[in-house]
Amino acid sequence: MIGSKRKIFTNTEKAKVALAAVKGLKTINEIAQEDEVHPTQVNQWKKELLDNVGSLFEGKHNPTRAE
Numbered sequence: 739m740i741g742s743k744r745k746i747f748t749n750t751e752k753a754k755v756a757l758a759a760v761k762g763l764k765t766i767n768e769i770a771q772e773d774e775v776h777p778t779q780v781n782q783w784k785k786e787l788l789d790n791v792g793s794l795f796e797g798k799h800n801p802t803r804a805e
Contacts, residue, residue: 745774745775747775751773752783753783753787754773755769755773755775755780755783756780756783756784756786756787757787759780759781759783759784760784760787760788766780766781
């Protein structure tokens, strides 16, 4: 395998792959084949997306809950 290099994925590309996996319209293997990534990597990105999705809504406009 002379000349083969790792493909570098941007955060946007990772998010697109992970979101496709979460949607469940295609199998992990189909997504992996289309995006030229290993199925294990798709599952890792999916898990990371699901673990961190709550942080998307944190920020300066996060009102405190009235008791």
